[in-house]
Ligand code: B16
C-alpha cells in the first residue's frame with residue numbers, strides 16, 4: 735500500500751531547469767564546449783560537480799581543468815544560478831503541482847523531497863511549498879548522487895516508510911534510475927523516450943493527478 739511520495743524538485747516542482755541551463759551554458763562557452771540538447775538533458779538530476787565534469791568532458795577539455803579550477807567554475811555557476819533563482823515566486827511552481835500536493839495532503843500521504851540540489855531548501859521556501867513536506871533530504875548526506883539509489887532510499891527512510899510504500903516522481907533519466915534502484919514506483923514526467931525506464935510516464939506536470947497515476951499503474 736502506497737503511503738508516501740518522494741518528489742524531485744528541479745523540473746518536477748519548480749520551473750528551475752531553465753535557470754540551470756542558462757548558468758551552465760555560460761560555463762560551457764567559457765570552457766569551449768558546444769551546447770547540445772543531449773548535453774542539456776544529461777545534466778538533469780546530476781549534482782553540481784558531476785554536471786561540470788560532464789560539460790568539460792563533452793568538449794574533451796578534461797586535462798585543462800584541475801580540481802581547484804573546477805571548484806572555481808562550479809562556484810561561478812552557482813553564484814549566477816543563485817541570482818536567477820532569487821526572483822522565484824509561487825508563480826514558478828510547475829503547472830498542476832500545487833493542486834497535486836493539496837490532493838496528496840488531503841488524502842494523508844507523507845511527502846518528502848529528493849533533490850540533488852543544495853539550493854533545494856531555499857527554492858522550496860521561495861515557492862511557498864515548505865509546509866507540504868515532512869522532510870527535504872540533504873543531498874550532501876548521501877554517499878552518491880543520482881543515478882545511485884541512495885537519495886531516493888533516504889527519501890523513504892525520512893518518512894519512516896519502506897521503499898515499496900513510496901512513489902517517486904522525476905524529470906531526469908538519472909532520477910528514474912535512482913527511484914527504481916531504491917525499489918520504489920517511478921513516475922517520469924517529460925519525454926517518454928528519455929524516461930523509458932519509468933513505471934509510469936506523463937508528458938507534463940499538469941497531467942499528474944492521483945487518479946491518473948492509479949489508472950496508469952492498473953493498466
Ligand atoms: P545545485 P533535482 C538537480 O536538481 C538539477 O536537476 C541539476 O541540474 C543540478 O545540477 C543539481 O540539482 C544540483 O543543483 O547546483 O543547486 O546543488 O532535479 O535533483 O531537483
Ligand code: MG
Nearest residue numbers: 742744745905
Ligand atoms: Mg529534476
